[in-house]
Amino acid sequence: MKADPAAQRRLLDLAEVDAELTRLAHRRRALPEHAELTEAEARVRAGKDAVVEAETAAGDLDRDIRRLERDVEGVRARTEKDRAVLAGSGVSARQAADLQHELETLARRQGVLEDEQLEVMEQREALGGNLDHSRRVLAEAEEHLQAVTGRRDTALADIDAAEGGRRRDRETILPELPEDLLAVYEKRREQGRAGAGLLRERRCGACRLELDRTFLGRVKAAAADDVVHCEECGAILVRTGESGL
Structure with a gap:
């Protein structure tokens, strides 16, 4: 020829x-932001999982607290009712003894419930700190992901611009060959x-x-x-x- x-x-x-187009294509594939982005996305997923786990546990404890509050209120209401009956007229000695025994039982029951309620509330308070920490970690992970995504997009835009210029150069050369x-x-x-x-x-x-x-x-x-x-x-x-x- x-x-x-x-x-x-x-x-x-x-x-x-x-x-140069080959180098730009390699640079596009090998951008360090790709690996950073994968890691950042994994951190966000892990952060979301941790928040969901903490929120679920907090929700369970909140339900336990509300149940215990209802139980305590029920015991208090029954105690007040029995005291009112005991303080009323026409109560026999046998009835008074039974009421007194029930009041003692209710007092013990209220003490157990209040102890359990206090324990659950302490657990909830500690979990609240963990939940706040998990939310902060997630927010930081999402912020980092956004920053990495921005750097990746900027790098890709630079590569796109360079490739566009080189492709125009190519189109100029081709008719001359x-x-x-x-x-x-x-x-x-x-x-x-x-x-x-x-x-x-x-x-x-x-x-x-x-x-x-x-x-x-x-x-x-x-x-x-x-x-x-x-x-x-x-x-x-x-x-x-x-x-x-």
Whole structure:
């Protein structure tokens, strides 16, 4: 294949643009914010789980407290009723004894309930501190997640802008290249390989390998418009004044 030396040199500009696009794509995939975001999202999920667990436990204790309050009020109400009956007229000695026994039983029952109520309230107070802590941890995790997301979005926007500029550069270069030369270049790109490289100091700019002297002799003997390929990687080997041939 033959191509004007100027077109071959212009191919190097396209290769540079494509190399930059490749670097930008790698940078997009390898952004440290991706890993940070995964970790931050996990922290938020763990924080939410901790808050839900604490809220559920707090709700259970609140229900226990309300139940105990109702039980205590019931015992107090029964105590007041029995005292009123005991203080009234017409109560026999047997009835008075029974009422006194029931009042003692109610007093013991009230004491047990109040002790249980106090214990549950202390548990609830301690859990309230844990719940507040869990909510603070969650808020901090959500704030961190928001910050990481912002940094990620900013980095991606910068990459998008850079890619947009390089793609416009590419579209400017493409019409300047012969179709057959471009087809060979693009085929290699589709295979995930470098399409072209500058020959400089006996090295291929695409694979960076030093080339054999015999091969370089053949390259030197080739016509200026001959399209030659690196014997190591197969990329189009572009010769310029820097090639030292």
